[in-house]
Amino acid sequence: MAIFSNEELQEFTELQKRYGKPAATLLPVLWRIQEKRGWIDSDAMEEAAAICQVPKSHVEGVVQFYTMFFDKPMGRFHVQVCTNVSCMLRGGEELYNHVRQQLGIENHGRTENGIFSLEEVECMGACGGAPMMALNDTFYECVTTEEASKVLAETQRAGVNPKPKFVAQLPELSEAANR
Amino acid sequence: MADSPKLILPDVPGLRNIETYMQHGGYGETLRKVFTMSPTAVTDEVKKSGLRGRGGAAFPTGLKWSFMPKGNEKKKYLLVNGDESEPGSFKDRQIFEFNPHQMIEGILIASYAMQIDHAYIYIRGEYEHWIKMVRQAVAEAYDRGVVGPRMKDTFKPSGDGIAYSVDITVHKGAGAYIVGEETAMMSSLEGDRGYPRVKPPFPAASGLWHSPTTINNIETLANVPVILKMGGDAYSKIGDPKHPGTLLFGVSGHVNKPGVYELPTGTTLLDIINKHAGGVPGGKKIKMVIPGGSSMPPLRGEQLEGVKMDAENLKAAGSAIGTGGIMVMDEDTDIIKVLTRISKFYAHESCGQCTPCREGTGWLLKILQRFEQGNAREEDIDLLHDVAFNIEGRTICALGEAAAWPVRFTVERFREVFEQRVKPGLKIGSPNRVHALRKGGLEPVQIHVPMVERV
Ligand SMILES: Cc1cc2nc3c(=O)[nH]c(=O)nc-3n(C[C@H](O)[C@H](O)[C@H](O)COP(=O)(O)O)c2cc1C
Ligand code: SF4
Ligand code: FES
Numbered sequence: 001m002a003i004f005s006n007e008e009l010q011e012f013t014e015l016q017k018r019y020g021k022p023a024a025t026l027l028p029v030l031w032r033i034q035e036k037r038g039w040i041d042s043d044a045m046e047e048a049a050a051i052c053q054v055p056k057s058h059v060e061g062v063v064q065f066y067t068m069f070f071d072k073p074m075g076r077f078h079v080q081v082c083t084n085v086s087c088m089l090r091g092g093e094e095l096y097n098h099v100r101q102q103l104g105i106e107n108h109g110r111t112e113n114g115i116f117s118l119e120e121v122e123c124m125g126a127c128g129g130a131p132m133m134a135l136n137d138t139f140y141e142c143v144t145t146e147e148a149s150k151v152l153a154e155t156q157r158a159g160v161n162p163k164p165k166f167v168a169q170l171p172e173l174s175e176a177a178n179r
Numbered sequence: 180m181a182d183s184p185k186l187i188l189p190d191v192p193g194l195r196n197i198e199t200y201m202q203h204g205g206y207g208e209t210l211r212k213v214f215t216m217s218p219t220a221v222t223d224e225v226k227k228s229g230l231r232g233r234g235g236a237a238f239p240t241g242l243k244w245s246f247m248p249k250g251n252e253k254k255k256y257l258l259v260n261g262d263e264s265e266p267g268s269f270k271d272r273q274i275f276e277f278n279p280h281q282m283i284e285g286i287l288i289a290s291y292a293m294q295i296d297h298a299y300i301y302i303r304g305e306y307e308h309w310i311k312m313v314r315q316a317v318a319e320a321y322d323r324g325v326v327g328p329r330m331k332d333t334f335k336p337s338g339d340g341i342a343y344s345v346d347i348t349v350h351k352g353a354g355a356y357i358v359g360e361e362t363a364m365m366s367s368l369e370g371d372r373g374y375p376r377v378k379p380p381f382p383a384a385s386g387l388w389h390s391p392t393t394i395n396n397i398e399t400l401a402n403v404p405v406i407l408k409m410g411g412d413a414y415s416k417i418g419d420p421k422h423p424g425t426l427l428f429g430v431s432g433h434v435n436k437p438g439v440y441e442l443p444t445g446t447t448l449l450d451i452i453n454k455h456a457g458g459v460p461g462g463k464k465i466k467m468v469i470p471g472g473s474s475m476p477p478l479r480g481e482q483l484e485g486v487k488m489d490a491e492n493l494k495a496a497g498s499a500i501g502t503g504g505i506m507v508m509d510e511d512t513d514i515i516k517v518l519t520r521i522s523k524f525y526a527h528e529s530c531g532q533c534t535p536c537r538e539g540t541g542w543l544l545k546i547l548q549r550f551e552q553g554n555a556r557e558e559d560i561d562l563l564h565d566v567a568f569n570i571e572g573r574t575i576c577a578l579g580e581a582a583a584w585p586v587r588f589t590v591e592r593f594r595e596v597f598e599q600r601v602k603p604g605l606k607i608g609s610p611n612r613v614h615a616l617r618k619g620g621l622e623p624v625q626i627h628v629p630m631v632e633r634v
Contacts, residue, residue, distance in 0.1 A: 018297075018348045020254075020388060026370035027353055031304075052370060065372040068304045068354035084266040085473055085506055086431035088520055088610050122356065122524055123266035123473075124305045127431035127504065128438045137307040 003033060003047050012051055022053045026062055030069055039070040067121075075110050075117035077155055079103065080134040083120055086127030091145075095131045096120050098145040102152055115156060135161040184417060186405045186425050187398065188277055188441050195312065197319040200280040206325040209408045213288050214334045214343055218249075221292040225403065227411030229423045234260055234359075234396030235472070235501050236577075237422060237490040240403075246383035247293040248391050256387045257290050257298035258368065258394040261313075262352060262359035264303055265472035266524060267504030270427035271397040273439045275302070275309040278401065279316035283326065283347065285400030288407055290345040293393055297346050300397075301364055304352045314349050356528040360576045361394045362386075363530070374530050375576035398427055419445035422489035422500070430456040432507040433463070444489035448478075451488065452507055463509040467593070471501025473521050474581030476588035480510070497588070508610075514596050516610045518589050519547040525582035536579045539570040543586050550600050560597045564590045 004012075012029060016022045029051050033044045040048075040063050049056040063069045081087075081096040100106065103116050110117040126132040129141025133148055138161055140151060147165075155161040193199045201207065213221055226241030247255060259282075263271045274282050286298045300317075302310045320326040324333040330344040350368055357363050358373035365387050367373035386392020402424055406414045415423045422444045428451055431437045435457030442451065448470060452458065459465060465480035470488065476498040478486065486496045493500050508517065526540040546563045549555040567587035570579045590597060 018346070021369065023370035024368060027351065027367070030353070031351060054370065058371075061372055062370070066304075066353035066355050068352075083520065084524060085469075085517055085520055086267050086437075088517065089432040089506070089508060089512065093610075122527065123264065123268075125263050125269045125272050125303070127267050127269050127506075128429055130431060130437070134305075139308065 003036060003044055004051075008032070009051070022051070026052045026054065026059065027066075030059075030063065034069060038076075039073050041071075073110070073114075076115050077135045077161060078117050078119065079152070080119045080121040080124065082122065082124050082126065082130070082132050084123040084127075086123070087130040087132060090130040092131040095133060095143065095145060095148060099133065099148055099152070102149055116152070138164060140164045183442050183446075184425060185441050186417075187281065187401050187427060188273055188439075194278050195276065195280070195316065197280060197316070197323060200278075201323075204408070205280050205284060205404075206320075206323070209404055210284060210287065210325075211334055213291060213407055214336050214341065218292050218294055218341075221288060221407070224411040225292070225406055228406040228414040229411075229420070230399065230402055230406060230414070231422050231490060232396055233398035233402075233426065233502070235265070235474075237500055240395065240399055243383075243395075244289065244293055244393060246381070247295075247393055248383070249294075251294060254297070254388075254390045255293060255295045256390055256392040257286060257293070257295045258361075258364060258382075258387065258392055259286060259298060259300040259397060259400060260359065260361070260364060260394055261300055261302040261306075261397045262356075262364065263306075263397075263502075264356040264359050265474060265502050265504060266521070267431055267469065267472045267506045268429055268502040269431075270429045270439050270503065272306065272309055273427060274397050274401050275306070275313050279313050280320065281404055282313075282397055282401045283316060283320055285403035286347060287326065287330075287345060288403045289393070289395065289400055291343055295345060295393070297348070299348050299350050299368060299387075301350045301352060301358075301368060303358075304354050307351070310349060310351050317347050317349055320347075356524075357530045357576075357578060360578065363576065364394065365392065372530075374532055375578075377575055418443035419487065419489040419492065421491045426488065426500075426503045428455075428488065429502070429504045430507065431504070433459050433465075433509040433512070434507050435460055442488075445487045445492065448483055448486045448488055448505070451505060456505075456507075459507065459509050461509075463511065465507060466510045466512050467508045467514055467517075467589075469506040469585065470498050470503075472504040473506065473524065474584060475499045475501040476584050477592065479592050482592075513610050514589065514593055515547065515550045515600060518586060519544070519551045520610075521585050522547050522582065525578065529578060529582070533574040533579065535570045535573040536575075536582065539566055539579070540582045542566050543582065547586075550597065553600065555597075555601050557598075557601050559601070560590060560594065563597075 015025050029048045033040050045059040046056050049059045063071055081099050083092040083096050103111055103118055105111055105118050107120050126139055126141050132141045133143055151162055222241055222244045230240040231237040232240055261271050290298055326347055328344050331342045352358055355373050358367045360375050362376035363373040382392040382394055417423050425441050425443050428440045440455045467477050469475055469477045478498055490500045522544040526544045529536045529540045531537040543566055546559050567583040570583040
């Protein structure tokens with residue numbers, strides 16, 4: 001127990017008012033767990049179940065259903081490469097194979113140093129910028145294999161991923177943005 | 180080309196900031212006028228405009244709204260579909276990034292028309308970056324008192340207007356294509372696995388928490404403020420009369436300038452590809468186009484002449500508008516590889532509740548893999564067609580059709596490709612990447628909207 005502080009639990013109670021039913025906050029709660037821990041373990045599922053007032057088996061089912069929830073530890077940087085049609089037509093498969101070889105791991109694998117994990121993903125909504133790769137929430141679009149190598153090397157070296165060349169600029173986020 | 184109206188993504192830098200949006204008339208006159216109209220009159224205006232849903236099925240929006248029960252005995256909800264997981268679709272993302280307030284204003288108007296007091300914007304989890312932008316926009320709108328309880332003061336009605344307020348909550352998905360389906364989205368929002376539900380009951384009778392619910396796509400709602408501003412009649416004259424307005428066409432694959440183009444409905448497919456998206460690299464011929472996201476029937480290159488992009492004309496041409504995500508494949512493309520990849524997607528995304536979909540999608544993939552690897556037999560061609568045909572109409576949700584259509588129509592329209600593949604000793608190609616072209620100086624144009632400020 002005790003992934004969340006009292007203040008955080010209070011936040012969930014507030015959030016539950018926006019939904020009417022505690023169960024509906026399961027996805028937000030699981031997201032917060034994954035942000036804090038990197039993945040969702042059995043204890044965390046129990047805590048989520050208690051907060052959302054659903055059985056733990058229900059939480060397990062939900063975690064398994066969604067591809068973005070991890071039920072095992074992943075890398076600090078989760079690398080995703082899309083090989084769906086629009087990307088495939090512009091070299092997505094080559095990009096995926098290149099990244100796979102660079103990292104020396106297979107789909108859903110994790111490098112020994114725990115820095116990277118890899119996933120071949122379905123369309124991420126970046127089809128116009130194909131081929132694409134993502135490191136956690138950062139999209140890299142129109143990437144060549146050379147650029148992909150550079151991004152991985154830079155991330156490994158600096159411990160943070162470089163800024164993508166084509167980027168949607170985020171406005172300054174206010175506190176309220178998480179409402 | 181110069182005069183196409185830009186209703187959803189106008190060329191205004193910084194429009195996503197609320198100040199800029201308000202300077203250009205946002206949350207102003209139009210909204211004040213709406214709040215003096217009766218809810219039914221607002222719905223009627225949308226009916227008059229002829230607006231049809233932009234989420235895939237092109238269902239008339241005003242009609243959908245009119246299915247909602249009147250009166251305030253029961254809580255009612257608006258569910259805003261920003262899941263956008265159909266391969267080849269990346270248009271709603273542009274609205275999140277460049278014009279989120281117009282979407283929010285559309286939510287306010289739709290909610291008022293149906294007397295809804297809570298709207299949820301469900302956005303796919305992969306769009307974290309864009310979710311932040313929407314959250315920011317919603318927060319700005321709350322701060323300005325144009326969303327939430329303070330609306331009642333901000334838009335104090337004169338005369339017999341109705342004091343009205345609505346809350347908006349942004350909800351982050353977690354990666355599941357099927358959640359884009361309307362009833363699956365409701366299950367997901369309620370904290371369940373995103374399984375589609377059997378219809379009827381339809382959402383207007385029993386949706387979120389068994390309450391009446393309307394679900395609309397992001398782009399659909401972004402059109403609503405425009406309609407109320409210019410009037411339904413004027414809007415109905417833009418583009419094709421049976422499917423009026425502009426559409427955000429996402430063009431991807433083998434074109435020189437992939438991106439999102441806002442154009443009137445009824446623009447020809449070849450104009451979009453050649454004039455707007457810069458034509459096919461190397462001046463190659465087009466072999467196949469999927470006009471509305473990966474689930475729509477593919478068209479042969481020779482079939483494209485004169486094909487217009489709107490629901491009715493595209494239906495007549497043997498396909499469907501879907502999300503307007505146009506995927507272009509040139510003459511060297513290995514269609515079997517493409518189709519196999521599409522089937523892999525649907526087999527992966529089937530939720531497994533219905534046998535024809537769960538088993539059928541896997542079976543399609545297996546047969547296609549035989550073709551891909553050069554192990555297929557002559558009988559497999561008809562088998563592929565039969566399996567696809569037998570999924571259609573036998574499932575809870577339309578993912579069944581989404582998986583079957585591309586396969587069935589590719590077999591029907593490209594039979595020779597399959598026949599060639601069953602001959603022994605055939606060389607298997609790649610889907611012909613244009614990736615390498617970039618090194619030769621091709622400028623990567625990412626998202627082609629006018630006011631992109633990139634770093
Ligand atoms: C498998 C499947 C996936 C869908 N995905 C989406 C989606 O990502 N976004 C969307 O707006 N509609 C999607 N739809 C359509 C919705 O069910 C629904 O028809 C639409 O959101 C209604 O909005 P509209 O009337 O404004 O078009 C999907 C439908 C199916 C069957
Ligand atoms: S058609 Fe497929 S995705 Fe839809 S409910 Fe049935 S099994 Fe699930
Ligand atoms: S197909 Fe790769 S992001 Fe859409």
